[in-house]
Amino acid sequence: MSCCEPANARSFLENASEVSGLREEIRLTSRDLGDGLRQTVLSVPDIHCGACIASVERALKKVEGVESAxxxxxxKRVTVNWRDSDGPAPDLIAELAGAGHASHLFAAAQESRDPALTGLIKALAVAGFCSMNIMMLSLSVWSGADEQARYAFHLVSAALALPAILYSGRIFYASAWSALRHGRSNMDVPISIGVLLAFALSVYDTFQNAPHAYFDASTSLLFFLLIGRTLDHLMRQRARSAVSALARLSPSGATVIADNGAKDYIALSDIRPGMRMIVAAGERVPVDGIVSDGRSELDCALVSGESQWKPATVGTLAQAGVMNLANPLVLTATARAEDSFLAEMVRLMEAAEGGRARYRRLADRASSLYSPVVHAVAALSLFGWLYATGDWHLSITIAIAVLIVTCPCALGLAVPIVQVVAARRLFESGIMVKDGSALERLAEADSVIFDKTGTLTSGKPRLVNTDTIPAEVLAIAVAMARLSRHPVSSAIAAGYQGDAAALPVLDSVEEIHGLGVEARMKGDVYRLGRPAWASGEKAADPGAASMSSSVLSRNGEVLATFLITDRLRDGARDTVAALRQRGLAIEILSGDAPAAVSGVAAEVGIDDFAPDMLPAGKVDHIRALQASGRKVLMVGDGLNDAPALSAAHVSMAPATAVDIGRNAADFVFLHDNLRAVDTALNISLRAGALIRQNFVLAIGYNVIVVPVAIAGHVTPLLAAIAMSMSSVLVVANALRLGRPAKRGTVPARPAPASGEPR
Amino acid sequence: MSYLVVLIPITILMGAIGLAAFFWSLRSGQYEDLNGAAERVLMDEDSE
Structure with missing residues (x-):
């Protein structure tokens, strides 16, 4: 299978063709470019190579109305400009699905360009250009230029330093100023003072024709610090864009039936209680509502953690985010988007913001200790020299040398560079980290709480007893199941390994709502579905049946029973064992029934579990643990886990989680294998060790150089060399993380077909 | 001395041109899709 052949093309095609209102949604989320042109951004996670680019662009350009793609x-996004006509928007997603690429709309609010990053890179380029040229001139001054040439060189250096000081320095001045205004101090305060003072004194010295100027020191300081700043930003941005490239699960609107019967697709925020909306099979319920027409089954796993599907008939309450499995439903909205279950979870999450809000990044903690010390040392050397010699100029020169030499150049690089390398290692293992402090927090975790459905289990039903079913019986069942979109049918169809052409041909097929599939072949009636119904008893109450078995019958006589269960996630047992070996306490908090939870708990080897947990209950449990001094790592995927994810000290979610959960989690892992939890923990611990080593290196360097600077022996040459050396040392140390560890890491599994960043 | 008056401005000018070229390429979106550019160079022009 080549990378361009999406594994899920079939299932996606079926989804896409069913989704009503998608074309209206395309129009709704597009951006008006003026002149009748509209722009739509689609996320296509499975683009991997040049052939994919060509096929996607060719498919889209063929669509009527599309100007460019x-x-x-x-x-992994495609930008499409299309001409707006009176008809519906071009069906871009269906066209892409036809070419074999799953895609989804990218929210219009998300800007594809990042102005902050562009600003940082520009500042970095200016600082690099200026500092390199000044360094070149400084080298000639140091190697002994005559007085006249030295004066000229200093003048040119001053002119070159000006853009770096004014343009590139802004970032630091702005941050320092906002800190000072709030009565705080951060790393940027000594940097700003050092850079500005050094520049001012150098200009003064130049006009006094003094032998030394500090233009090189102040500009290369900016250059090095900007490297750290840019890396830090880059890492966060990459993770964010990778997370948003995953499929969006909540619809941005719904198809509403007006009183006169007209169907209209309207935005989520415009839905009012009392409106009647259509939810197609495979769609998620947009706002809370009561079923007013239709009969189907609902998958509540992401909402409540229950693995059992709930039957839905007229009068059933469906919460926002619940997936409609079988047949189209008409719901009467009972709440607006901002009052529905989803919004409730958001409010709980905001209230739950726990460990993270209080957590201060290591670099910030270091700088809050460091910057007062730097200020004090610089001020002391100023007054000390002034007292000893009475020479203002000499004293200020030495004070600036102290400021520059102690400026946390290596310190500013020490943390971001390690985190960038660690984030890269995590990316390679299919784990995305939202921000650097998450790595620090993960290293501190001492207990792990798992959600059950979708986290410890894969959340996808699977046929388990393929071996015991005769091949010809399985073939008939698969032939019937292929035509239904019910998850049990999909599980049976997926359990068939043979050739689709070899399947028996059915004469007629009918899907009976909520019961199963009925087919006729050569005069016999075959039924695949709920045991009671298929074996010919009178149609039973659908609620009483279990999802775990499905029966195939011929004329009422049972041919085979298909056992279907939600399988454990790969590596779940190993991961639990590995985590326990690290000495972490492990628990399960689930919204599911006690029997289901205890079964899974026994299987993975976890003794502590709590079933029937409500979202608020999970949060309270985590709060109680944290109050007793524990640092909790929460791993969960559902909407009901989202508040717990934000309450925990650090959190992880699989890529299949609801978007709100993915946004709440610090880490998102893409592979199916739960081993990612252990891998992330391992990398974060090693990153923590490297950061501490880097701090020791950076501070050790200061301990050696600062006394020399206070004694007044640091020339600009020495300062520049020492500064660069310490930065290079810190970077080299961080890169050690890039190499695989000698032991304790698992070989990364091959990537799944979609959603894998490169 | 006099040669420096000519050479140094030339050096800086050349550097500044490089910097300007970088800004131009940044602005024209050449760094938006580095992986894609590597693949596109191998693609045939659309034959349709």
Missing amino acids: RVNLST
């Missing part, structure tokens, strides 16, 4: 391989 351009793929961005790095972000």
Whole structure:
């Protein structure tokens, strides 16, 4: 299978063709470019190579009304400009599905360009250009230029330093100023003072024709610090864009039936209680509502953690986010989007913001200790020299040398560079980290709480007893199941390994709502579905049946029973064992029934479990643990886990989680294998060790150089060399993390077909 | 001395041109899709 052949094309095609209102949604989320042109950004996670680019662009350009389509391989997005006519928007997603690419709309609010990053890179380029040229001139001054040339060189250096000081320095001045205004101090305060003072004194010295100027020191300081700043930003941005490239689960609107019967697709925020909306099979319920027409089954796993599907008939309450499995439903909205279950979870999450809000990043903690010390040392050397010699100029020169030499150049790089390398290692293992402090927090975790459905289990039903079913019986069942979109049918169809052409041909097939599939072949009636119904008893109450078995019958006589269960996630047992070996306490908090939870708990080897947990209950449990001094790592995927994810000290979610859960989690892992939890923990611990080593290196360097600077022996040459050396040392140390560890890491599994960043 | 008056401005000018070229390429979106550019160079022009 080549990378361009999406594994899930079939299932996606079926989804896409069913989704009503998608074309209206395309129009709704597009951006008006003026002149009747509209722009739509689609996320296509499975673009991997040049052939994919060509096929996506060719498919889109063929669509009527499309003016241009351009793929961005790095972000796995395609930007389509199309001409607006009176008809519906071009059905871009269906066209892409036809070409075999699953895609989803990218929210219009998300800007594809990042102005902050562009600003940082520009500042970095200016600082690099200026500092390199000044360094070149400084070298000639140091190697002994005559007085006249030295004066000229200093003048040119001053002119070159000006853009770096004014343009590139802004970032630091702004941050320092906002800290000072709030009565705080951060790393940027000594940097700003050092840079500005050094520049001012150098200009003064230049006009006094003094032998030394500090232009090189102040600009290369900016250059090095900007490297750290840019890396830090880059890491966070990459993770964010990778997370948003995953499929969105909540619809941005719904198809509403007006009183006169007209169907209209309207935005989520415009839905009012009392409106009647259509939810197609495979769609998620947009706002809370009561079923007013239709009969189907609902998958509540992401909402409540229950693995059992709930039957839905007229009068059933469906919460926002619940997936409609079988047949189209008409719901009467009972709440607006901002009052529905989803919004409730958001409010709980905001209230739950726990460990994270209080957590201060290591670099911030270091700088809050460091910057007062730097200020004090610089001020002391100023007054000390002033008292000893009475020479203002000499004293200020030495004070600036102290400021520059102690400026946390290596310190500013020490943390971001390690985190960038660690984030890269995590990316390679299919784990995305939202921000650097998450790595620090993960290293501190001492207990792990798992959600059950979708986290410890894969959340996808699977046929388990393929071996015991005769091949010809399985073939008939698969032939019937292929035509239904019910998850049990999909599980049976997926359990068939043979050739689709070899399947028996059915004469007629009918899907009976909520019961199963009935087919006729050569005069016999075959039924695949709920045991009671298939074996010919009178149609039983659908609620009493279990999801775990399905029966195939011929004329009422049972041919085979298909056992279907929600399988454990790969590596779940190993991961639990590995985590326990690290000495972490492990628990399960689930919204599911006690029997289901205890079964899974016994299987993975976890003794502590709590079933029937409500979202608020999970939060309270985590709060209680944290109050007793524990640092909790929460791993969960559902909407009901989202508040717990934000309450925990650090949190992880699989890529299949609801978007709100993915946004709440610090880490998102893409592979199916739960081993990612252990891998992330391992990398974060090693990153923590490297950061501490880097701090020791950076501070050790200061301990050696500062006394020399206070004694007044640091020339600009020495300062520049020492500064660069310490930065290079810190970077080299961080890169050690890039190498695989000698032991304790698992070989990364091959990537799944979609959603894998490169 | 006099040669420096000519050479140094030339050096800086050349550097500044490089910097300007970088800004131009940044602005025209050449760094938006580095992976895609690597693949596109191998693609045939659309034959349709």
